[in-house]
Amino acid sequence: MTQEVGRRTGRRPGSSGAREQILAAAKRSFAETGYERTTIRGVARAAGVDPALVHHYFGTKRQLFVDAMELPANPAELIEGLVATGDPEDLGERMIRFMLKVWDDEENRAPLVAIVRTAMSDDHAAIMVREFAKTEILGQIVKAARGDNQELRVTLLASQVFGLLIMRYIIKFEPLASADAETVARAIGPTFQRYLTGPLEVAE
Amino acid sequence: MTQEVGRRTGRRPGSSGAREQILAAAKRSFAETGYERTTIRGVARAAGVDPALVHHYFGTKRQLFVDAMELPANPAELIEGLVATGDPEDLGERMIRFMLKVWDDEENRAPLVAIVRTAMSDDHAAIMVREFAKTEILGQIVKAARGDNQELRVTLLASQVFGLLIMRYIIKFEPLASADAETVARAIGPTFQRYLTGPLEVAE
Numbered sequence: 238m239t240q241e242v243g244r245r246t247g248r249r250p251g252s253s254g255a256r257e258q259i260l261a262a263a264k265r266s267f268a269e270t271g272y273e274r275t276t277i278r279g280v281a282r283a284a285g286v287d288p289a290l291v292h293h294y295f296g297t298k299r300q301l302f303v304d305a306m307e308l309p310a311n312p313a314e315l316i317e318g319l320v321a322t323g324d325p326e327d328l329g330e331r332m333i334r335f336m337l338k339v340w341d342d343e344e345n346r347a348p349l350v351a352i353v354r355t356a357m358s359d360d361h362a363a364i365m366v367r368e369f370a371k372t373e374i375l376g377q378i379v380k381a382a383r384g385d386n387q388e389l390r391v392t393l394l395a396s397q398v399f400g401l402l403i404m405r406y407i408i409k410f411e412p413l414a415s416a417d418a419e420t421v422a423r424a425i426g427p428t429f430q431r432y433l434t435g436p437l438e439v440a441e
Numbered sequence: 442m443t444q445e446v447g448r449r450t451g452r453r454p455g456s457s458g459a460r461e462q463i464l465a466a467a468k469r470s471f472a473e474t475g476y477e478r479t480t481i482r483g484v485a486r487a488a489g490v491d492p493a494l495v496h497h498y499f500g501t502k503r504q505l506f507v508d509a510m511e512l513p514a515n516p517a518e519l520i521e522g523l524v525a526t527g528d529p530e531d532l533g534e535r536m537i538r539f540m541l542k543v544w545d546d547e548e549n550r551a552p553l554v555a556i557v558r559t560a561m562s563d564d565h566a567a568i569m570v571r572e573f574a575k576t577e578i579l580g581q582i583v584k585a586a587r588g589d590n591q592e593l594r595v596t597l598l599a600s601q602v603f604g605l606l607i608m609r610y611i612i613k614f615e616p617l618a619s620a621d622a623e624t625v626a627r628a629i630g631p632t633f634q635r636y637l638t639g640p641l642e643v644a645e
Contacts, residue, residue: 267532274562356612357561363612371614392608392617393628399612400604404596408560408567408603410575419644424597427639428632431596435631 246262256294258284258316263305267351282295293441302355306348321421328382330422336390336398338408346406370395382433389439393432448534459592460498463487467509476506476572503577511552517577519543524585530607532586533634534626540602550610557606586637593643598634605629 262283266275277298281288295301319335322327340346355362372378375398376393384390404410405421413421466487470479485492499505500524505513523539524532544550559566573579579595579602588594608614609625617625 239474266459270562330644354561357487357607367612368613389616389620389624389628392614395614396608396617396629397632399605399607400600403561403598403603403607408516410571410596412593412597413600416593417644419643420593423642423644424593424636425600427635431631432628438448438624438627440621440627 240341241436243358255284255290258290259286259294259301260305264351265306267302267348267355275302279356284308286319306352316377319337320378325382325434326430328378329428330426331376331427332433333426334418337421339403342408345432346402349402350406353399366410367395370398379433384434384437386437386439390432394429397428397432431439442488449605459488459494462507463490463495464500464509470632471506471509471569472563475565475568475577476502479506481505481521486619495543497602506573506577510556513549513552514543517545517581520578529586529638530634532582533637534630536582537626537630538622538634540605541625544606544610545622550606551629553606554611557603558611571599574602583637588641590641590643593641598633601629601632601636 254298261278263275266283275298276303277291278288280301281291284291291301297302315335319331319334323331340349352362352366356366357363371391375394379387379394381391382390401413401421405414405416446605463484467479467484470484470487479494479502481490481499484505485495488495495505500506503517504515506512507517519539527535544553556570560565560570576597579598580591583591583594583598587598604630605617605625609617609620
């Protein structure tokens with residue numbers, strides 16, 4: 238889309254093309270350096286615009302983050318499609334295959350990587366991440382699996398989902414980082430399944 | 442033991458200063474070049490002391506890392522005790538119980554939390570963390586479990602270890618954050634065990 242914008246003729250300087258460029262630069266900056274170290278000034282420089290223009294469009298760095306994080310599709314809707322079809326007993330495997338399909342595309346995962354990095358250094362972002370994950374994504378999947386202790390299952394699932402995300406895509410721990418999706422799906426799928434529907438002993 | 446060395450009397454002037462200088466140089470070196478490429482000799486040179494003095498104070502690179510990062514105890518030695526006793530088939534459960542015992546004490550986990558947070562926003566720190574985890578800790582446990590594909594097992598284990606660390610202690614995702622150790626051990630232990638000794642299908 239940015240390319241199309243770039244090809245447009247006759248647009249005024251600083252119009253919607255600049256907004257797209259700022260969002261793209263912000264996305265990169267949040268993904269690469271995290272929330273704290275991203276600055277309006279730095280994003281403006283990367284986008285080749287005046288910092289005042291970034292302030293004009295987005296006001297604050299927080300708002301810039303919110304707009305830059307706009308995902309290519311509504312993940313909650315995609316997840317609903319995932320859980321609506323098929324057996325709860327296969328859900329773990331379908332879930333890991335779906336996640337890998339989305340995340341193995343670097344452009345798709347960039348916003349998520351940025352959000353997770355931010356959550357590690359910013360308590361507000363951490364709250365945002367866990368609430369979004371709980372309400373919109375993992376909570377929906379756990380509900381569909383119909384196990385007991387659903388709240389605990391959501392958080393166990395989150396520990397492996399985020400652990401994988403971090404090791405494969407952020408810390409890039411080899412050979413997990415370069416392992417083909419099939420190998421990873423076979424290794425992690427049963428863990429997801431156990432957290433979804435397996436026995437869970439909650440101590441008194 | 443290190444404290445005893447510090448308490449010795451009759452030592453030459455400047456020796457405790459030298460110890461501090463060695464620790465500062467080690468901290469920089471681990472952060473900038475990672476665990477593998479840091480050497481006792483390189484740290485000694487950067488601190489302006491003889492390598493023999495570094496050996497005298499710290500013995501091994503592992504101990505130098507533990508002291509420079511202000512870890513409360515030498516995890517590798519504790520891990521060796523863990524794997525030396527008992528059956529590989531119980532290793533996952535012993536591992537999670539041991540981890541929870543250490544990490545549920547806030548003072549114990551503080552340095553580790555700091556290192557992990559840093560690794561999320563700093564590539565050099567990320568390299569340092571994964572190299573230390575691989576060489577000195579998880580690699581040792583996986584080796585003791587004697588499964589196939591040990592390199593991949595180390596990274597799968599890392600994904601759940603760090604996922605738990607982050608969700609329970611950093612992002613504090615409830616109810617996992619407040620769940621009693623027994624519940625967590627029963628939930629996560631089988632995952633560790635599967636990554637240590639369970640079947641692992643590596644795609645062609």
